[in-house]
Amino acid sequence: MYRAGPGAGDLARGLGFATMISISFKPGGEAGQVEEGSTILAASEQLGVTITAPCGGRGRCGRCRVIVVRGCGPITQAEEDLLTGEELRNGVRLACEALLVEDAQVIIPSDSRTIGGKILADHRGEEMTLNPNVTGSAVELPPPSLSDQRSDFERVADGLGIPAQDLVIHRDALAQLPTVLRENDFHVSVVRVGEVVSAVRPTGAQPCGLGAAVDIGTTTVVAYLVDLHTGETLATASELNPQARHGHDLITRIEFVQSTPTGLDDMRRLIVDLINRLLAEATADAGVMRRDIYEVAIVGNTCMHHLFLGLDPRNLAQAPYIPVTREPVELSADEAGLAINRAGNVYCLPVIAGFVGADTVGVLLMSRLAERGHPTLAVDIGTNGEVMLAANGRLLTTSCAAGPAFEGGEIRYGVRAAEGAIERVWLRNGSIGYATIGGKRPSGICGSGIFDVVAALLDSGAADQTGRLATDEAAVELAPGIATRLRGEGPQREFLLVEGAGAGNGEITFTQKDLREVQLAKGAVRAAVELLCARVAIASDEIEEVLLAGAFGNYIDRRSALRMGLLPHVPLERIHGIGNAAGAGALAALLSLDERQRAADLARNAEHVELMADPRFQMAFADSMMFPEAE
């Protein structure tokens, strides 16, 4: 039995005989050459594809499951231990174990994709230096005597080489001083948050403690726990945003705040309590203490940012859409209500406008959008679409109300991305194929599935350029496997995606109304793209590169996005998913004051374009509703 040892690639490289093979990943389409004998995980890292590997690729956790279509060597012991017989029969492998032996094709299920971290890891090596706001210094001080009656605080200041009158110390650190100094023979470690002495600890402890980056999404909140001395992420924790009980979308939540006397505080507590739970979970996972967290960096859209800070969001929702503040906000852990070290600091990344938030700043920051040297578009789509364009030395941002269609909202069988959601749809042999998350029985269609359905409807002729499903008359010209799936009349007309025993009994359809919702959403985004291009006097087809941010960018099929005309026409390989740039931006701000400054500068220097204030927007919107012709 063939069994490539883990060192085979190394050996070949050592002899100068490394053989290169091709590999391509789905759904992202990333492809390239890697050395024969690499693991899939190594290959993915080389090509910038993110695969979850919590155990660090040591064949222990079994989380880096991928589906290998072809190209890998035999199943390893670790895979036999960690995968079920059914998984092995279906081609599931562990990316850290499976070795590439020939040109390979690999499908990465959404469960195995990393959210965040990747971009940061990329940048850390390239241009980001570890320079956190929280720093630690060890000092060895002489003990006091009758001839040296300096106060404990002056002694520490002198040890740091800072005049006592220029050194600020938190009350809690001041209160620790006499005991910690004397229990440690005046040899201690001083933790400073910014310029403020926030703790004095035994020298044995972590030099500068822990930090956390929190990405407050409208739907999901993710917390990353980080060792500020090494920059290493120790644990992550995430949960659905509990504010959703008062509305899935931002406008409903803002209405709740407006209509409920305690609404603002309710919303603030929901998010603050959740963050405290996530930090408790992450610190428990990592076996560390919450009180050793000295700083939390927060990123979120402007509404999430306002609700976290207890700022009334009502003016975000009505013209002229004014945020309370756009500057970075710093406040004490106590003021923020976060259960970290009481001397800790909370840093909220800046926002740009009422609907262009700190998450967008994260995209600008991590993508280095303004520094790529050619006209580049970045798009982040949730319920709202944020569109960013760097061209001709300018950096523009705008937002548009995409509506919830791209996340499955307002779609008859739309669901959020979860087990059983149809995440991929394709034309096959004149009919339709689909795949669900986790391979489970289909429960509905999630965002990436919706993109694929629309592309398939257009490609098959089941829908035309105007977004109308083919009539029975027109359907006779379609492949029978497609034509037979069209049924109903007028607004009730629909395309049968999954057969079942009727609505509610397994049947899943995509309706004429669903298609109209998608059209409205994509029209809004595309119109925003066109308008930004007009502002910098370029045509949208002069855009050379497109970056797709967030969950949207991670999961949608780029071809489907092009097919429906959401994006201007650029070559497929010039469209890149950039992962969770929001969370990565928070991590960057946590780990580097340079990045923090850069974020503030970006937020200030980005030109925000208010579509509603531009009389050309309605026209551009109408133009953008149409789907492109088939190529």
Add this chain to the structure above:
Amino acid sequence: MYRAGPGAGDLARGLGFATMISISFKPGGEAGQVEEGSTILAASEQLGVTITAPCGGRGRCGRCRVIVVRGCGPITQAEEDLLTGEELRNGVRLACEALLVEDAQVIIPSDSRTIGGKILADHRGEEMTLNPNVTGSAVELPPPSLSDQRSDFERVADGLGIPAQDLVIHRDALAQLPTVLRENDFHVSVVRVGEVVSAVRPTGAQPCGLGAAVDIGTTTVVAYLVDLHTGETLATASELNPQARHGHDLITRIEFVQSTPTGLDDMRRLIVDLINRLLAEATADAGVMRRDIYEVAIVGNTCMHHLFLGLDPRNLAQAPYIPVTREPVELSADEAGLAINRAGNVYCLPVIAGFVGADTVGVLLMSRLAERGHPTLAVDIGTNGEVMLAANGRLLTTSCAAGPAFEGGEIRYGVRAAEGAIERVWLRNGSIGYATIGGKRPSGICGSGIFDVVAALLDSGAADQTGRLATDEAAVELAPGIATRLRGEGPQREFLLVEGAGAGNGEITFTQKDLREVQLAKGAVRAAVELLCARVAIASDEIEEVLLAGAFGNYIDRRSALRMGLLPHVPLERIHGIGNAAGAGALAALLSLDERQRAADLARNAEHVELMADPRFQMAFADSMMFPEAE
């Protein structure tokens, strides 16, 4: 009936015919020339004597009671209304009403003396300019529009002419912004505490809100509520320090903190809760809101300072007597636990050493000790004596354990200054006279009475230079009214001050042991004076001026203090009471950043002398125990 109109003095002055008369005040001995027809209150202000006048001298409150020995015109209607027949028969007058018609002698009862305020009032006119840390600015801002989407915060920053990135705003102020701006058509008043925007309010409100100065004494806590715009004191409130339940003196309180697990927090809460009560009372009195208080300045000895801040005081009580910090401490209202505006600031004046606290800094600050141009001594005596000396361009401070004798502690019939306490004792016709506070039946002897008793014992020959009460043998040479008051043998020997039906039944004596306690106390203070003089190479009789601070300075008879040798020999008129300089210092720091800076500089530049570290101290102490010879 002669009745000088209130304008008589003005008229005379207008005609150039003002007649001057002499007036002297007891017990302070202040004397000088004032215009005939002045009120006693006006005369007292002119001579720097403080008399309580809460109604502002308008004849309404009846609080400025004084005893007129001679020199005043007839009783006015207001006096008839506000004073009892008995009071009027005993010569009680209202200082604001009684007009001076000839050379006058006036006794100010302790009830009518103002604590604090006076020195501040003096300095305000001369050299202190109102320059508080809390400032208010009115701004008129353009409302937002689709073409002006600046955030609320940027709009305010632009209105203040400060770049938004350089302006810090408290979360609460940020949270108020959207509502306050829109309810006031974007015309608002911005309150800043230091550089931080702490509130945004309707323009009609007080421009920069209120402040409070708090003097945390070991025995009494006083809060002054101040309008920061005018500098006016709106109300004062005071209460006994409730920490006394865990010990009257500092050492006992520190022992409580050391021996009780929750001791430090218990002590902190007692004082914080009290300050909150005092602020509630003062704001209710003045008809204002606590949340309009934006800053509190705190003054207290080092132990009070530490307990207020929750800093462990144990190292203050044991060599080498190290404070946790000596620098000014600033913290948020929340951190301090004070129920003022949540964006408010708490400023604690600096301390100098373990037993030389912010109260002493207040004395240095308000007395301008280092700027008087001649060798000047300042003394503040409670349980601890703080001694300050400015001479030869240097400023020295030290503290000595005076013990509680000067406050009535460890004295058999010693009591705190309250109604019925013997506050004044004198020799009269070969016997003893005394006066009690409020003219009530004598309950014991308070501090100023103790000074007078000792002076009387020495003057009458009832005690000799070594501090021994005359034996029966020696007493035959004394006046019979004195000799018959001496009784008992050895350590039980005592001087009968008030006759009664035995101990516990009205009898009050002053014992040999009491005299020894006083000797120890005065010896410690005088030794400190001598040692400071030695450090700057002057003899103590080169001191040209002596300032007596605090309650001590307000109430003791300076002649008695000289007589017992507590002070070096300077002319009586070169000894000045300077009132409650601690509270005045807190007020000054509240009202003027210049004074605050000056306080920090004084604390840093004062040289602290540790008596225990000086081998000459024991010798000086022994020398200083003796009483001076009669002159």
